Amino acid sequence: KQEVTQIPAALSVPEGENLVLNCSFTDSAIYNLQWFRQDPGKGLTSLLLIQSSQREQTSGRLNASLDKSSGRSTLYIAASQPGDSATYLCAVPGDAGGTSYGKLTFGQGTILTVHP
C-alpha cells in the first residue's frame, strides 16, 4: 500500500528566503506526482504535475523535482513571499487495474508561513 510522507509538517520563514518542501513515497512505481496548494478554507490548486519520466518541472518561482528510485520529490520555492503562505500537499495516483485506480494518495501536507 502506497504511503506518502511530507516533511516538515510546518515551516516558518522570513520573506525572501528560498525553501524546500519534501515529499517521500514508499512505492517507487508511481506514474506521476502532483503538488497542490491549499489556502485556508479553500479547495486545492494544482501547482505542478511531474511525470515519472521527468526529473523536474518548473512554473515561475516553483520547481519540482522527482527521484523515483529514492522515492522522493521536492518542491523548491524561490524568493518566498507572504502570499506563498498556505498548505502544500503532494499526491500520487493509484495503480492501474488495482482497487486504488482513480484514487490519489496524499501526504499530510506542509503548512508554510512566510512572514514579512
Add this chain to the structure above:
Amino acid sequence: DTEVTQTPKHLVMGMTNKKSLKCEQHMGHRAMYWYKQKAKKPPELMFVYSYEKLSINESVPSRFSPECPNSSLLNLHLHALQPEDSALYLCASSHKVARNQPQHFGDGTRLSIL
C-alpha cells in the same frame, strides 16, 4: 476562480435535515470525485464517477448518497448526518479516470452538523 464550481459554500444543518451539495464543471471531463477533508488532514476520497457511473465507493456510510445526473453535474445528497460528518467537502474532476489525468478541485462546501 476555479473551473469546478461547488454550491453552497457553507451549509449548516441539523441531524434530521436532508440537504444536497452540488458540483458543476464545463471542461468536458468525464470523471468526477467527492472528497471529505477534516481540519489539518489531507482529503479522503469518498466516491468516483466515470462516464456518469459510480466506479468507486470508499465504504462511505449510506447517509451520503451521490448522484451524477449528467456529465457536468455531480450531487451529494445528505440525510441523517452525524456531528463527526462536519468537514470540508471537495469535488474534483478529470478528463477521465486515468493515472495521467490531473484532478481539478473546486473550493469546497464547508458543512457543519449541529
